[in-house]
Amino acid sequence: MVDGYGRLREQLVGYALFLCAAISIFVTVGILFTLLSETISFFGDVSIVEFLFGTTWSPTFTPSHFGVLPLINGTLLVAIGSSIIALPLGISSAIYLSEYAGERVRGVLKPVLEVLAGVPTIVYGYFAVMFITPLIRRVAPETDVFNAASACIVVGIMILPMVSSLSEDALRSVPRALREGAYALGSTKYEVTTKVVVPSALSGILASFILAVSRAIGETMAVTLAAGATPNMTLNIFESIQTMTAYIVQVSLGDTPAGSVAYKTIFAIGMVLFTMTLVMNVFSQWIRAHYQEVYD
């Protein structure tokens, strides 16, 4: 029974639902607009060359320096350090869960990894400060109270479940026939896994790696608490550093008046952060789409 009122309602509902979907576009536009407008205004005060290539970050001192490289250095140090921990562990646990574990063992281990993924980042921050840093300082007493090593470890733990669950999905989507074929040629399980299954799932595994690194770059609370607030151009993981995210938090904790240069730095740094993670996420999707082996 569709009368005039009913037809109107059908149309209105359609428009309303369309509007809901369009909001997601407005969010992206909103992010880009806020970041860009303040960043452009920031580059009115600070030269873009100094920002991108300067090696000193001291926005609140006089004379102030606005070289973003120390913050990028800190961010990459944590991203690389945590990847060194999480990528090998993640891929080998993915292999174990997908290729070796029986249904019962898998039924226990997989939920545990999922819980690990569901723990809020602030809890990892607590864990870094209260547990990991004292442990590191017991082994290496020279370590600063705030140090990159602790942040690397804890961010590594955070991105581990992401690597293992996404890689496991990729491994499990390799068809059984490929494995059976390799077994028929007399391969051991190790050979089947490393020479057939992993290469076939490589695109998915790589995509999961890139997503995990991008997540490590954007991670905020754990690095803010553990790694400190010293924008250092250093590769020494036992020193205090500052990441881009930690700097943004530091500024917003203070009382920064809107329109000041310090306030605008939030947006400039946010722009760098947004660009880096976006490029990595798009790259990860592209790898998955273009190098995926399709079995039917």
Next chain:
Amino acid sequence: MTIKLWKLWDRRWLQDRLFTIVCFMSTIVGVVLLALLLWDVFTRGLPWLSWDFLTSFPSRFPESAGIKSALFGSIWLIFLTAAFAVPIGVGAAIYLEEYAPKNSFTRIVEINISNLAGVPSIVYGILGLALFVRGLFLGRSLVAGALTMALLILPIIIISSQEALRAVPKSIREASYGIGATKWQTIRHQVLPAAAPWILTGNILALSRALGETAPLIMIGALTFVAFVPETPFDPFTALPIQIFSWVGRPQEEFASLAAAGIIVLLALLLTMYATAIILRNKYQKRLKW
């Protein structure tokens, strides 16, 4: 010859065994770390957990400090966030799954949503600060926090609701059209009820993410000393993760214990949400079978 062959076999067998052990150990690392984390939190925090802790306001003195304002703030925040994000998220999912024509606009929306899901939470905080706190003059209020959180979890809600809708068989829709129902009647009375358990689960999981997020709230300036319970959505607030953050940052050992106690409460709330999601799904799942 035979000895050589045997050695070859042996080397491969050894390699295989070693690889199994390495992979198993890697998996166990995650379990051990989770156990260590929980052990540390519980041994430190449990002695501090009491009724007084739940019903007292924060204080400079650790003995009398509690999480009343943070607990109420978090509960307010979750319900407000749900009120903003769930209708829009589910609506967007319905549009994309049931209405959207296969054109470039739809593709752009879908790509855009999956990219939004990967944007760091602190960037949403920056957006919230510029748009809600300063742009719309909402100040450091619950609404500003909830709107920011809503944007943050919107992509997660859309993606999980889309999956839920996609799982409803086409035959259900065809049957409904067959007896003369309109598109919206079909969605409203057939598709949505069928997908509801999964939509609900996805939404609760997304909201649990909002419960634990800290960075966006710090961005919009929720880290202040709040010793009262918010009464309207326009009041300033604090939330559990923020309270934990401010305690972890203090040098005194007592505050570390308070932080641990706060974490126990936060984890308990998260666990309740997960359990609700699972129970709801199991309850409705039984009724619907095809």
